[in-house]
Amino acid sequence: MQIKHNGKRHEVEPIFDDSPRVLFNTRSCDAKGIVFLTRMHEMEPADASYLRRAHNLTVVSLACTNPCPSGFCVCTNSGPFLSDGYDVQLTDLGESYLVEVGSQKGHATVSCAQSLFRPATESEIGQRKRLEAEARNRFGEETCHFASAMRRVSTGRVPDALWEKMSDWCLECGACNFVCPTCYCFSVKDLGRNGGWVRCRMWDSCQYTAFTLEASGHNPRAERKERMKRRFFHKVSAQYYQRDATVGCVGCGRCIKACLGTTSMPAVVGAIRKGKWHE
Amino acid sequence: MQPTIFTLEKRDATQWLEILLSLGEVIAPVRGSEGDVIFSTPTGADDVL
Numbered sequence: 001m002q003i004k005h006n007g008k009r010h011e012v013e014p015i016f017d018d019s020p021r022v023l024f025n026t027r028s029c030d031a032k033g034i035v036f037l038t039r040m041h042e043m044e045p046a047d048a049s050y051l052r053r054a055h056n057l058t059v060v061s062l063a064c065t066n067p068c069p070s071g072f073c074v075c076t077n078s079g080p081f082l083s084d085g086y087d088v089q090l091t092d093l094g095e096s097y098l099v100e101v102g103s104q105k106g107h108a109t110v111s112c113a114q115s116l117f118r119p120a121t122e123s124e125i126g127q128r129k130r131l132e133a134e135a136r137n138r139f140g141e142e143t144c145h146f147a148s149a150m151r152r153v154s155t156g157r158v159p160d161a162l163w164e165k166m167s168d169w170c171l172e173c174g175a176c177n178f179v180c181p182t183c184y185c186f187s188v189k190d191l192g193r194n195g196g197w198v199r200c201r202m203w204d205s206c207q208y209t210a211f212t213l214e215a216s217g218h219n220p221r222a223e224r225k226e227r228m229k230r231r232f233f234h235k236v237s238a239q240y241y242q243r244d245a246t247v248g249c250v251g252c253g254r255c256i257k258a259c260l261g262t263t264s265m266p267a268v269v270g271a272i273r274k275g276k277w278h279e
Numbered sequence: 280m281q282p283t284i285f286t287l288e289k290r291d292a293t294q295w296l297e298i299l300l301s302l303g304e305v306i307a308p309v310r311g312s313e314g315d316v317i318f319s320t321p322t323g324a325d326d327v328l
Contacts, residue, residue, distance in 0.1 A: 020303030099285040113298045117285035
């Protein structure tokens, strides 16, 4: 929002960004991340700033025929190919792309250049199915541990001692948050501009000590283990599953690469399931 | 809605992208060889980074 002083009083006006945008070549996990964020921002009180941007965003995703080594999107129904959650999904067939239109926005994106597209042949659709099967096979045996972790997290059966041990391996760098397609915690800053101020949301990390620090000096999550517990409760608990019908993870695996410690999503979910942390 | 399925020849993809660019901003995040995301966009990487 924009805040200005007119000489007598402050005037506050919302700022909306209605520019049309196309997100092109989005990977399946990222497209699902946007679906998750939109669902979250649609809940009351709905976030008009976010939703107006989302409404004007068209997602053209690129199916992952060659899945990344650290991804586990098959566990979160976020890839390697999508069955929903995209406006247009492209599949690389070699000399051409198979183009699946999944929404009215996607239809408009293709219609504006209709002469470039032709109906896909049965052979091309068959090739896409084979590519998806091959991509899924590259993940090996599909064993997903989210359900087990969800039961334990949701029923408070993760001992405090385990959270404490795991949190010793977190360096509080916030990298897991800043690469995560479903993280949306933010702080608020007022930036001076044109004789007034613009109030901005800045992406923030729930793993930072100061994130929940209150003006009084009290901090409800002063200990690192409490912040870690909150993060994983938010990501995998049944309460959030009931609300959003999905876990708060799209299996992109970026936290595995970004974590300076060893507390990535698969590591923590695995430890919760087993009830012990590696030393 | 049921997906409608088309084919786009790769030689025509640039033309499609140019048409999309004329309608608004196009942001293209692409994945590098190591699986990391490299942001690049025809309208200026600074917009994204």
